Structure formats: structure tokens, C-alpha cells
Amino acid sequence: MTHPAILSHIQTQPLLRARAAGQHRVEVSPDLGLTTVEVVTESAGVRFPNGELLRWEAIEEINSSENNCFVIEDSEPRKIQLFSEFTNRLYSLMPTRAAPTMLVSGIPMHRIKGTDPYRDTLEKIKTVKPVVGYVLDTATGLGYTAIEAAKTADHVVTIELDPTALEIARLNPWSRALFDNPTITQRIGDSYDMIEEFGDQTFTRIIHDPPAFRLAGHLYSGKFYAELHRVLRRGGRLFHYVGNPESKSGGSITRGVMRRLREAGFSRVARRPRAFGVVAFR
Ligand SMILES: C[S@@+](CC[C@H](N)C(=O)[O-])C[C@H]1O[C@@H](n2cnc3c(N)ncnc32)[C@H](O)[C@@H]1O
Numbered sequence: 001m002t003h004p005a006i007l008s009h010i011q012t013q014p015l016l017r018a019r020a021a022g023q024h025r026v027e028v029s030p031d032l033g034l035t036t037v038e039v040v041t042e043s044a045g046v047r048f049p050n051g052e053l054l055r056w057e058a059i060e061e062i063n064s065s066e067n068n069c070f071v072i073e074d075s076e077p078r079k080i081q082l083f084s085e086f087t088n089r090l091y092s093l094m095p096t097r098a099a100p101t102m103l104v105s106g107i108p109m110h111r112i113k114g115t116d117p118y119r120d121t122l123e124k125i126k127t128v129k130p131v132v133g134y135v136l137d138t139a140t141g142l143g144y145t146a147i148e149a150a151k152t153a154d155h156v157v158t159i160e161l162d163p164t165a166l167e168i169a170r171l172n173p174w175s176r177a178l179f180d181n182p183t184i185t186q187r188i189g190d191s192y193d194m195i196e197e198f199g200d201q202t203f204t205r206i207i208h209d210p211p212a213f214r215l216a217g218h219l220y221s222g223k224f225y226a227e228l229h230r231v232l233r234r235g236g237r238l239f240h241y242v243g244n245p246e247s248k249s250g251g252s253i254t255r256g257v258m259r260r261l262r263e264a265g266f267s268r269v270a271r272r273p274r275a276f277g278v279v280a281f282r
Helices: 009-021 056-063 117-126 144-149 163-171 173-180 191-197 222-231 248-263
Strands: 025-028 037-041 045-047 053-055 070-073 076-079 081-084 089-094 101-104 134-137 155-160 184-188 203-208 232-241 267-272 277-281
Touching: 009 025, 009 037, 009 056, 045 056, 053 056, 056 070, 056 076, 081 163, 089 163, 101 163, 117 144, 117 232, 134 144, 144 155, 144 173, 144 203, 155 163, 163 173, 163 184, 173 184, 191 222, 203 222, 222 232, 222 248, 232 248, 248 267, 248 277
Parallel strands: 134 155, 134 203, 155 184, 203 232
Antiparallel strands: 025 037, 037 045, 045 053, 070 076, 081 089, 089 101, 232 277, 267 277
């Protein structure tokens, strides 16, 4: 299957430099840095290997937008941005030098200060290594934790509340394995309710990477933690993203999370500050 080009200002900068230098051929990534192709500069724009011409005006439009990625459809750029009727929030894909993040009403879904969404994902996964067996990922987002877990696990079940988030993920080249990898099963719904469908001790690992506490308090509740404990196999491990432990709210939320996890039956509940979360065992 061929994918449309997905570009941000990071990919358009070398194109504009090539035009200024009078360079005829230039390498550009059509998928936010994953691969490169050679394009030809013409007076009207750049010509991609598939014959598509992207006009200089379109390239300048993309280049002037720091916080957005664009999909090229019929040679025209369209901002990757959608309004969710479901949550009344605006979702968009924001470029970084590595994997993009998703902005939800302007708030990045991954850590980007001093790190990038891909390194952020590796830190989360590292806390519950080896990631083996049957894995539950309670909050799909762009699918990065599910994709990384699926590299070593037998199977990953990932749950997303908002279909709009998945529409953004579908356009993200870094999320492709979420849709292509048969090791991953996607479910749509509220993890709080859906967890009841899983049998006792179904999962060997759980990755719980919910929205901030103030946006999804029920995913930080003792009742939900008791369900996480019930579906986790004996000897299984949980990673729970909480947020910056050094921020004022992060510190107190972390203490409450750890207390409720212990009350729900988890043992060896410990902070993992590099991953902005905690781990716990059953
Ligand atoms: C921090 S992001 C997850 C990032 C993801 N782990 C990744 O690697 O890209 C949180 C996601 O959870 C979704 N979400 C919010 N409430 C949810 C719920 N109750 N059940 C399942 N997903 C939920 C949000 O729409 C958002 O996409």
C-alpha cells in the first residue's frame, strides 16, 4: 500500500535551502523522518518520485507552521488536525526531531522537554522488561507503547476511548504498526468499563499510560486499580505513568497512586522517576 506524504517544517527546510542554493536534486523524508526519497526542484515546486508536484507556496505554508504536520492529498497540504465531537477537544499531530506527538487541545500527549516521544516510550517500556506474554495497554494514543511492547510480547491488547485519536494515529507514519501488526488488537471504549470483560490473571504485563489525573480521575481510582490487579497474572508487572514526580501536583498524585495500588493488592510498588511513573507487581 502506498501512503501519502506526511510533512512538517523539519522536512520542508532542506527543500527551501535547495531552492535558494539552486540545487536540482534533494533528499526529503516523506514520512516524518523514517525514510528518504530524492525529489527534483522545478520552478513551480518539487517533483516527488511518483510524479506529484508540491508547489513552493504549499512548501512555504508547511514551513511556517512549527506545531503541525501535513498530509499531502492531490498535491495539496492538509493540516493533520481534527475536532472530536466525543470529547470536545482538538487533536493534532505535532512534529519533533524524532517521532511526532499528539496535541490534545494544545497539550502534548508525550514528553518532549529534554526528550522525545520515542525515548519517552522506551523509558516506559523499560520499567516492565522483559515485555513478554499477553500485554494490556490501557490507553492507545498514537500507539507507541503498544507498538514497542509488540516487538517482544506474544500479544498486545490496546484500548482507546476516542476514535478521533485513532484517526490522527492513522495518518502518523510512526504509528503504522498499530494498524499493520497482527500482534496488536485494538479495542475502542473506556478502559474503566472494558477491563471488566477480561478474565482473572489474563495479562503478564500492563502498561497504564492514562491522560492527566484531572482529565481522567477514574483511571487513577482504587476501583480501577483493583481491576488491574485482578486481570494481572501472578508475578506480572504494571507500569503506571503518573507525570513529573518533581512537579508539585505530580508528587502528591504519585503518593496517592502508590497508596491505592498497595490497597488494591499490588506489591513492590516503586517509583520510576526516569519514566515519570511507578511500577508494581502482583
Ligand atoms: C497519554 S495518551 C497515551 C499515549 C500512548 N500510550 C502512546 O504511546 O502513544 C492517553 C490516551 O488515552 C486515551 N483515553 C482517555 N481516556 C481513556 C479511557 N477512559 N479509556 C481508554 N483510553 C482513554 C486518550 O484519548 C489518549 O489517546
